[in-house]
Amino acid sequence: MKRFLATTILALGVAAPAVAFDVNAMSDDERAAFRAEIRAYLLDNPEVIMEAVEVLEQRNSAAEAANDFNLVSQYGDSIFEDGYSWVGGNPDGDVTLVEFVDYRCGYCRKAHDDVAELVNSDGNIRLIVKEFPILGEDSLLSSRYAIAVKQKHGDDAYKLAHDTLITFRGGVTDASLTSISESLGFDAVELLAHMNSDEVTDEIRKTRALAQALSITGTPTFVMQDQLLRGYLPLPQMAALVDEKRTR
Structure with a gap:
């Protein structure tokens, strides 16, 4: 009973x-x-x-x-084909990995090397990076700078700026961004002026709207093909998910 x-x-x-x-x-x-x-x-x-x-x-x-x-x-078109987010890895890869990133996020920094190793060792992953600054003014300034570099100097220059910012430990100021610009061979005056342009602001606005539509509130957040992955994932787990996508 x-x-x-x-x-x-x-x-x-x-x-x-x-x-x-x-x-x-x-x-x-x-x-x-x-x-x-x-x-x-x-x-x-x-x-x-x-x-x-x-x-x-x-x-x-x-x-x-x-x-x-x-x-x-x-929201597939906005995620995978927005026309402005940086695309790296293999542009014709059979698996697409999208990352929403904040440069001041500790887990984004932890994921950076893992994602790079995954993309480089695999050779058939299309990587898209979306600037999603949510951790304060330093985050916003970093993303504005990275987007300004991309808009003014192209994808290769953006990759250099992105890799520098994700490992940068100091405060983000005009002085530190000028120093980064000089070390990368960019015109600091041009980039600092463009950071606050409507073009840069519009890109951040559109990515934030997309994140809100996808209920993304933290970083890193990944989209792998048809799946949202919220939070940091170790390299072996990411690689296993890539293999899983290919066997479907």
């Missing part, structure tokens, strides 16, 4: 099938006895609660994955 009652309640609370069962139809004494039986069973078998929680978490994860899949499908 105890197992039946507990199973019934767990089914109602976790699986929520269409069951003709109305506790309110019981008398007060019947309801009290029913609840006592359930409580006693759960105290004797607490592992049942953990099993139910695990099932619920699995269902929530599946629902989130399905929602992310739909979001990527809906």
